[in-house]
Amino acid sequence: MSDQLYDQLAEAIASGRLVPGTRLMPTRAVAADLGVSRSTVTGAYMRLVAEGYVEGRRGGGSIVLDTRAGDDPHWTSTALRATPLAAAIGRYESGLSSARYDLTAGRVDHRLFPLAEWKRSMNRALTSLADRLGRYGDPAGDGEVRAALAHWVARSRAVAARPEQIVITRGAAHAIDLVARTLLSPGDVAAVEEPGYPPVIALLRLAGADVVGVPVDRNGIVVDAIPENARLVYVTPSHQYPLGAVLSRERRHALLRWARRRDAGIIEDDYDSEFRYSSRPLEPLQRLDGDGRVVYVGTFSKVLSPALRLGFAVLPIGLVPAVTAVRRAVDFVPPAATAAAMGSFIESGALDRHLRRARREYATRYRMLRAALSEAPIGLLTALPSDAGLHITAMTPDAPSDEILMERALERGLQLSLLHRTYQFSEPQPGVVLGFGAIAGDDIPPAIHRLVECLRG
Helix, strand or coil: CHHHHHHHHHHHHHHCCCCCCCECCCHHHHHHHHCCCHHHHHHHHHHHHHCCCEEEECCCEEEECCCCCCCCHHHHCCCCCCCHHHHCCCCCCCCCCCCCEECCCCCCCHHHCCHHHHHHHHHHHHHHCHHHCCCCCCCCCCHHHHHHHHHHHHHHHCCCCCHHHEEEECCHHHHHHHHHHHHCCCCCEEEEEECCCHHHHHHHHHCCCEEEEEEEECCEECHHHCCCCEEEEEECCCCCCCCCCCCCHHHHHHHHHHHHHHCCEEEEEECCCCCECCCCCCCCHHHHCCCCCEEEEEECCCCCCHHHCCEEEECCHHHHHHHHHHHHHHCCCCCHHHHHHHHHHHHCCHHHHHHHHHHHHHHHHHHHHHHHHHCCCCCCCEECCCCECCEEEEECCCCCCHHHHHHHHHHCCEECEEHHHHCCCCCCCCEEEEECCCCCHHHHHHHHHHHHHHHHC
16 A cells, blocks of 8 residues: 555646645544554655655655656657737736836836735625535626726716626737627637737637738827738827827727728727826727717726736627627626625725825826936937827937847846737837836936946947
């Protein structure tokens, strides 16, 4: 019996089912479970220690060691291969930054997260869900939470929404994925902004779409350049990513007319419109839509934290049954506790209080970044117009190659997002997408000074 126990444990460790760092069950507990003597189990554990599978620690039990060898077939071989489409997808964002000055786009300041208020909301949510923890629930999300979301997006973003139109998702990408699965067949054309957000392009391609880039100018997406056979158009009209343009009123109406004429759908991704520093926002496409062609997508990744993995889609009412059916097939239901906590967070006024604090802080950083860029040598860093969000894009016509620029930046403790990565269909323009969500305000001037040094070489 000791040999059998040893063989099973050694195989589990070698195959990775017992990962390094795992503490094995105490010998007394294993003996009781198996109905054998403790000495039988102790003998198997002693062999595992002797052969380097585990390490015995005084007072800490037996800990699994990393036994992966270079020639271990469990770790070095596989008969499975990803499709070329899946294998071609690269990671868009870098990992967590350890640089002194983090100017990465798309990040928020975790220090602003209202932890105490969120804990209270989470506790209230768990209490309210106590009698429902054994059920999956509605694939669109709890009705009370959707009602809170409908009220909030109506007063915060001027979105015309009823609770029945809302589907709670695990972020904006999840919402876009559900809509793409519902509306697109393999080979259908989907149009996106160029430059734009690469993960959405990868997502649409995985849905089987033929993705086409459409140029963007200072008034947003060029509607006349959208392919006539496009079935779906993805846009960021409130704050175009990455260039920062606002889709003009004329273009908004032109886009809606185009969609009506071509019987196409529109995904309106409003990822950061809560943070606006001067002009009033235009009405969302969704509110101007009289045909039910616009799907409005929102996320709490910038509003609160990307770690929450919460977003939502406001759907034309006739599309709700199909999207919720797809949702049930993909991941069944939203995370009930987190979604309920968000509903409580909204209804208690905590979200509005947090947004007021965050707007003040980010507005200060926005002004500091604008001022620092204005003091850069003329022609070296040219900031594009932008009065919203958590980033400003600056063109760098005389910049060195991306490799040299990133090498110089790392030497100076800078973490950057390069504009060229947002171009997928045309010749990239040299520039940097400067995020000010994660960097402290006082660090912005010295960070831009170091960026100027990098560009000058």
